[in-house]
Amino acid sequence: MLGSWGRYPPPRHVAERPIAWRDEPLPEARPLLAYGQGRSYGDSCLNDGGALVPTAGLDRFISFEGSLLRCESGVTLGEILSLSVPRGFFLPVVPGTRHVSVGGAIANDIHGKNHHRAGTFGRHVRRLELLRSDGRVECAPGDELFAATVGGLGLTGLITWAELELKPIPGSAMRVEAIPFGGLDEFFALSEESDARCEYTVAWLHVVRSRGIFFRGDHAAGAARPPRRGLIVPFSLPLVIDLTTEAFNKTYFTAQKMGPRSRAEHFEKFFFPLDALAGWNRLYGKRGLLQFQCVVPTKEALQALLQEAPSSPLTVLKKFGELQSPGILSFPRPGFTLALDVPNRGAETYALYLRLENIAVEAGGAIYPAKDARMAPKSFARSYPRRGEFERHIDPAFSSSFWRRVAR
Amino acid sequence: MKVLVLGATSAIAQAAARVWAARGAELFLVGRNSERLGAVADDLRARGGKALTLAQDLNDEKQHEPLIENALQAMGAIDVVLVAQGLLGDPAGRDEDPAAAELILRTNLVAPVRLLTLLAPRMQPGACIAAISSTSGDRGRAQVGVYGASKAGLDSFLSALRQRLSRRGVRVLTVKPGFVHTPMTAQRKKHALYTSPAVIGRGIVRAVDRGRDVVYLPWYWRVILLIVRLIPETVFKRLSF
Numbered sequence: 001m002l003g004s005w006g007r008y009p010p011p012r013h014v015a016e017r018p019i020a021w022r023d024e025p026l027p028e029a030r031p032l033l034a035y036g037q038g039r040s041y042g043d044s045c046l047n048d049g050g051a052l053v054p055t056a057g058l059d060r061f062i063s064f065e066g067s068l069l070r071c072e073s074g075v076t077l078g079e080i081l082s083l084s085v086p087r088g089f090f091l092p093v094v095p096g097t098r099h100v101s102v103g104g105a106i107a108n109d110i111h112g113k114n115h116h117r118a119g120t121f122g123r124h125v126r127r128l129e130l131l132r133s134d135g136r137v138e139c140a141p142g143d144e145l146f147a148a149t150v151g152g153l154g155l156t157g158l159i160t161w162a163e164l165e166l167k168p169i170p171g172s173a174m175r176v177e178a179i180p181f182g183g184l185d186e187f188f189a190l191s192e193e194s195d196a197r198c199e200y201t202v203a204w205l206h207v208v209r210s211r212g213i214f215f216r217g218d219h220a221a222g223a224a225r226p227p228r229r230g231l232i233v234p235f236s237l238p239l240v241i242d243l244t245t246e247a248f249n250k251t252y253f254t255a256q257k258m259g260p261r262s263r264a265e266h267f268e269k270f271f272f273p274l275d276a277l278a279g280w281n282r283l284y285g286k287r288g289l290l291q292f293q294c295v296v297p298t299k300e301a302l303q304a305l306l307q308e309a310p311s312s313p314l315t316v317l318k319k320f321g322e323l324q325s326p327g328i329l330s331f332p333r334p335g336f337t338l339a340l341d342v343p344n345r346g347a348e349t350y351a352l353y354l355r356l357e358n359i360a361v362e363a364g365g366a367i368y369p370a371k372d373a374r375m376a377p378k379s380f381a382r383s384y385p386r387r388g389e390f391e392r393h394i395d396p397a398f399s400s401s402f403w404r405r406v407a408r
Numbered sequence: 409m410k411v412l413v414l415g416a417t418s419a420i421a422q423a424a425a426r427v428w429a430a431r432g433a434e435l436f437l438v439g440r441n442s443e444r445l446g447a448v449a450d451d452l453r454a455r456g457g458k459a460l461t462l463a464q465d466l467n468d469e470k471q472h473e474p475l476i477e478n479a480l481q482a483m484g485a486i487d488v489v490l491v492a493q494g495l496l497g498d499p500a501g502r503d504e505d506p507a508a509a510e511l512i513l514r515t516n517l518v519a520p521v522r523l524l525t526l527l528a529p530r531m532q533p534g535a536c537i538a539a540i541s542s543t544s545g546d547r548g549r550a551q552v553g554v555y556g557a558s559k560a561g562l563d564s565f566l567s568a569l570r571q572r573l574s575r576r577g578v579r580v581l582t583v584k585p586g587f588v589h590t591p592m593t594a595q596r597k598k599h600a601l602y603t604s605p606a607v608i609g610r611g612i613v614r615a616v617d618r619g620r621d622v623v624y625l626p627w628y629w630r631v632i633l634l635i636v637r638l639i640p641e642t643v644f645k646r647l648s649f
Contacts, residue, residue, distance in 0.1 A: 017594075018591065018594050020419070020591045021444055021447065022447060023443050023444070056589070056604075057419065057590075057591065060422075060447055060448065060450065060451035061450070061451045061454035061455060062447075062450050062451070062454065063450065063454060064454045071454075083454070083455060
C-alpha cells in the first residue's frame, strides 16, 4: 500500500487508480488525490477513505529545447537531471532528494539551498496543464488557478504536464565549502556573508552541543565523479536511531571539521546525500518519524525553537530570502527555516511537536504542509491567511487527509 | 542502432526504448493509439533518440507485410526487433468467454508468430529478435490462464526460431519478466516481488548487448521458476498462487 515518507500516519485509502497517459480521463472514484513519489512526510499525500492516483506512469519528456523543458508530472527531478546535466542545464531549484516528482515539486512549491537566489520551484514553472473533474485547463503565471495550483497540495486537480525553465551550468561539479561554527551568532554571520556571494547555503546543526557545519557551494566547471550507490535499508530497524543519534552527530561533526574545508564534489553528493541510503526512513522503525519544519521571521523565535528542539540526526537550518513565493498556499516566506526529524514515540513526540508548532506559529511563522502530520487547524488558519482565496479553486473531486484535518 | 518496437506503448517497451534512445538509436514505433505513440516518440526524441511512428493494430494481420516493408524502407535495416505487445485479460473474462481467450492468444501468440515469420528472413547477421514472454509461460496456473498458455506457445516458437536462425548469426532473445508495475497489472494486488518497468527495460537492453538467449528479469525469477517447475503435479493442482 502506498504511504508517506514518514510512515505516520498509516495510509487508509480504499483504492489506487494509476494514470499513465495524458489523454486518460480522471478515475471515477471520489475523492481523488494525485500521488507522485510519496516523499511528503505526513498526510498531505494521503487520502483516507478515498483514492490515490499514482502518477509514476506519467513519466515522459515532451520537449527539451534550449533551457525550456516540458515533461509529464510523474517525471522525477532525478530523471530530469540525468537528461539535462550532460547537456549543461540544471533545475533552478532542487530539494534534499532527487526522488520527487515534478507534480509534487509544484504542488508543494518546494524550496532548496538557493532560496535566497532563486526563490521556490514554482517561480520557474512557465506553464502547466490540470486535469480537473470539469475538464482540462492550461494555466500560466498570472492566472489565479496557477497561483492556487503552485503550493496547492494537489487539491486543484491533477497536474498532467508542466514546462520548466532550467538554468545553464558549467559542469556537473560543485565547489563546496564546509565551515564548522559554534552558536547561532556565528551562523547568522556566516549566513549573511555567504548568501551574498554563494548560490547555495545551508547549515547542519548539532543542537545539544550548539554547534554545526555551514555548507556553501556553487556550480563549477568539470565533471566530478558521481557518488556510489547501492546501500539500501531493507526493513524496519527501530532501535538504530535511538541508539546512534548522538554518536552520529559527534562523528559527522568531527568528520566534517577534519575534512577539507574546501572541495570539489559531484552535485548529487552536495544536494542529495541521503539518497545514497535508499529507504533511510526505515531506520525509524515501523511507527515512523515526524519531521518538523517551520519558518520563523525572527532570530529570537529561532532561538526559542532551538531551546525546545530535541536531538536529531538531521537538523537543518537555512535563511530564506525575500523572493516572493508564487503560490497562494506556498510555505516559504522571509525568515529562518528549521527542519528536524524525530522518531515517532507517540504522545511525548506529539507533545513536543505541539510545543514547537506553538512557538513557530505564535512568532508569526508557519509549518510546512509537506512535512506535517500534526498541525492544528487553528495553526494552519493563522499561518496560511489566504486559505479562503485558495478554497475557491479546489476541485470538488479532490481532497486529501491533510486538508480534511487542517481545514476544518 | 535501428530498432523496431512492436507494441511500443507498453510500459516495458517504453523503458527499453529509453535506454536505446539515450544511446542515439533510431526507433520505429508501432502501436494502436496514435496519440500515445506520439507521446512515446516525443519522449524518446527528448532523450536523444530518433523516432518514427506507425499507428497500427498488430492483430490486423493484413497489415503485417506492409508494416514490415514500411519499417525496412524507413530505416534501411533492422538491428533489433522488440516484440512487446501483450494482453493479460481479467480472470473472469478469459476463463469463461472463449472470445476473450482467443483475443489473448491472437495478441500474445498468433500476431508475434506471424510477424516474426515474416521478419526472420529479412534480418541481417548480427541482428537480434527480442520478444517479451513471461514467467507465466513456464507452468500453467489458474491465475494466469490463457495468458500463460499464450506465453508458453511463444517460448516454444522462439526456441525453434533461435535454432533456425543461429546458423545465420541472427540472435533470438526470450525475455521473461516476473511481476512488473505496469498498466497491465494495475488492478492486481501488489507485493514485494513487483519491480519497475525501468528495471526490466535496462535488463532487456543488457541482454541484447550480451547476446543472451533466455533472460529472467530480475534474475531471481529463474530460481523461483525452477522450483515451481519441480513441484509434482499432484501437489501443484491444489495450490492457489
